[in-house]
Amino acid sequence: MSALLEIQHVTKRFGGLCAISDCSVAVETGHTHGIIGPNGAGKTTLFNLITGIYKPTEGAIRFRGESIAGLRPGRIALKGIGRTFQNIRLCKELTVLDNVRIAFDSQLHYAPIEALIRLPRSGRGEQRSIDESLRLLEPFGLLAHAHDRAGDLPYGHQRKLEIARALALKPSALLLDEPAAGLNTGETAALTEFLRWVRGEFDVTLVLIEHHMHLVMNLCDRITVLDFGQTIADGTPEEIRANPRVIEAYLGGADDE
């Protein structure tokens, strides 16, 4: 099995601060990969490097064997990397449906002039975008809210919408930044099942940053542990659980958060 996403010796410095230092992660196709580590370990920075919001100071990032380091974020998204954000970033003024349509639009191929004077191809494209976006909303339980302002949705629904929107890109890798943040134990268990379903239904490789150990240990095939921007451990959940450096740096007494 080949690696879908490879982060090779990546370093990111912000002035004097080294947020990520010589970090390497390999995400296998079809795996669910967990990124854990204490606050400030550089997990979100790593996501921002992968998705092109930051450019790595050193090192290479490969997606399906192709170098993506330094590409613009939009290009990287179109190559098949979808993501969600730690603090939800929806287009709050737009409807739920339009949020999904914006991501789906990358699959519509009509030229500006066709849109401006409404040539048939743009109409067919719009029709498809509505149909497919509504179809996508249904399994997320958002169909009934399709016409609500995204900003008016309850928190849990906003999280689901963000995932649905990322999936509208038809990504092969989906990066989830703390999907269980703010959820209670029961909701986290439901999210675990939900992500399992997403993984199967959309045939997508999941990479997730998460603090809820139950979710990470239950869902992930492989886990990378970061601390102070460095990889301190990498392995299966069992290996990570038993790794003394991880226990010291992160799990400590909070094994069962």
Place this chain on the structure above:
Amino acid sequence: MKPFLAAAAIARWPLPVLIAAGFAFTVAAQYLPILNGYTQFVLITVGINIILCASLNLVNGYMGEFSVGHAGFMSLGAYSAAIFTTKWLPATPAAFLPAVLFGGAVAAVIGFFLALLSFKTRGDYLAIITLAFLMIVKSTWENLPYVGGPRGITTAPLTTLPWVFAAVVATIWIIRNLVYSKFGRAVIAIREDEIAANAMGVRVREAKILAFVVSSFFGGVAGALSAHATFFINPGQFDILKSTEILVMVYLGGIGSLAGSILGATIFTFLSQALQPLGYWRLVILPLILVLLMLFRPRGIMGLRELPWFLPRRELLIKRELYKKP
């Protein structure tokens, strides 16, 4: 579901009828003594202002950037079209449509390069760049003897009410088509959250440039119409004050709304005609309106809302939840 769909479709029949009736009225006004010259001039100004307001709304409202250079595009369109009708072709009505399209095209080409340049920077910088652009355009005409320098050139009064009416309908239709396409959604997504838009695969630069080019094109069209509505143009007509007037219209009517653009331009034009007797005090009152608007109703009258008639049929069905579920 079916009858509702039919009902929604039927509910839109007045729209083409009204447009046809409006056009017929403007044509009739050419030959029958319905409207006096002054009223016709005011209505032409309303139409030109609607085009200016709707096109600037694309950049300042839908896209959420802040351009103050719209009078510059108007100026480019006005001068290009005037050169076309006074120097290159006889000033006949037949030359008018090509002249107007030429004016729009020149503005669009310059708009394209300005967009390339300015979107390397972000936020407030666009305001500064468009301001600089406005001053460059103005001083270019002032120093060009070919177009009469600061004194300007005399134009033929070719702009008639039917032309303006047709131009307004075309502008609103095309801008509506853009706004309710994937490009329009991209532009709105950029306004809402540029980082999220990027993560959703929105081609940010492409969408921004397209919106800016379409906006400058119609700015140029409005300029071409305005140049031929009066007997002369000079560089001073298209200064920062003109840009400010367009900004007031946009923020008065409402950002991100075509109905708002029409409303804003109409209210503004009649208000500014009514304030004529105040002379220079008008120049105090108009910016004051802008300040008060920003303070108390920053999104304008229609801000981010739209009247059903300005939505494409498909979008209207979705909004009314009449859309047939897949």
